[in-house]
Amino acid sequence: MRENITRAGHEQHLPAAIREAGRSMMELPFLWCAPSSRVMARVQLENWEVARASIDSGRGALFLTPHLGCFEIIPQFVSHHVPVIVMYRPPRKQALRPLVEQARARARLALAPASLAGVRMLLKSLKNGGAVGLLPDQVPQQGEGIWAPFFGKPAYTMTLPGRLLQMTGCDLILTYAERLPKGRGWLIRFWRHETPLGATPAEQAAAINAEMEKLIAGCPAQYFWSYNRYKTPAGVPAPTPAPAGEAA
Numbered sequence: 001m002r003e004n005i006t007r008a009g010h011e012q013h014l015p016a017a018i019r020e021a022g023r024s025m026m027e028l029p030f031l032w033c034a035p036s037s038r039v040m041a042r043v044q045l046e047n048w049e050v051a052r053a054s055i056d057s058g059r060g061a062l063f064l065t066p067h068l069g070c071f072e073i074i075p076q077f078v079s080h081h082v083p084v085i086v087m088y089r090p091p092r093k094q095a096l097r098p099l100v101e102q103a104r105a106r107a108r109l110a111l112a113p114a115s116l117a118g119v120r121m122l123l124k125s126l127k128n129g130g131a132v133g134l135l136p137d138q139v140p141q142q143g144e145g146i147w148a149p150f151f152g153k154p155a156y157t158m159t160l161p162g163r164l165l166q167m168t169g170c171d172l173i174l175t176y177a178e179r180l181p182k183g184r185g186w187l188i189r190f191w192r193h194e195t196p197l198g199a200t201p202a203e204q205a206a207a208i209n210a211e212m213e214k215l216i217a218g219c220p221a222q223y224f225w226s227y228n229r230y231k232t233p234a235g236v237p238a239p240t241p242a243p244a245g246e247a248a
Helices: 002-007 011-026 028-033 036-040 048-057 073-079 094-104 116-127 160-168 201-217
Strands: 043-046 061-064 084-088 109-113 131-134 145-150 153-158 171-179 186-193
Touching (some): 002 011, 011 171, 028 036, 036 073, 061 073, 073 131, 073 186, 084 116, 109 116
Parallel strands (some): 043 186, 084 109
16 A cells, blocks of 8 residues: 555555545445445435436446545446446455345346456447446456556556447546545546547557546545555566666
């Protein structure tokens, strides 16, 4: 956590980030087990009408959020209004899978596995004008990503968001849920991304990482800094070191 937050230039928020990491764990039982009506009563919104307009347009809406704030609440909220499919990577411990999957899946919230079958589910939904969600700062598996800068260091970054945009012409919605103080709930913010991401996977991955950096800068204490964002997945060649004199 200390290394990642310092690299990003937000080291002054380290004590708060440690506290927020604890709060993120303590809120899960409520998020997963409380009735939906109780959870939704704690949600405040900013610019939901922007996201809702994209959903109503029939073009499809791709929601991207980093591991920032209470990212668990966003698909729950969206599914309260429209059906949504979220890409999901099962926990490594087999015993935890039934608990996590049952807690996350809701009446109109479907889980797509992080596999080719899951990608097809997302693609089909977007082509039909549906809503889907991704965590673009989640490290993908071999063959599913490309090295792109993230806070000045190469990070293996998924190419799926750019591919989905190119294949469907859907709207791109950036979002995160800020955890409010003293247990008052969460403020979910939405933005529609208007700028083209670029033509190549490398340009798209770099552009999305840059957008995630901007979101994180708005609430740096609530990013999941302890996540091993810079790991090299099995079978993936390590990134080529930057030439002498260039930034890493």
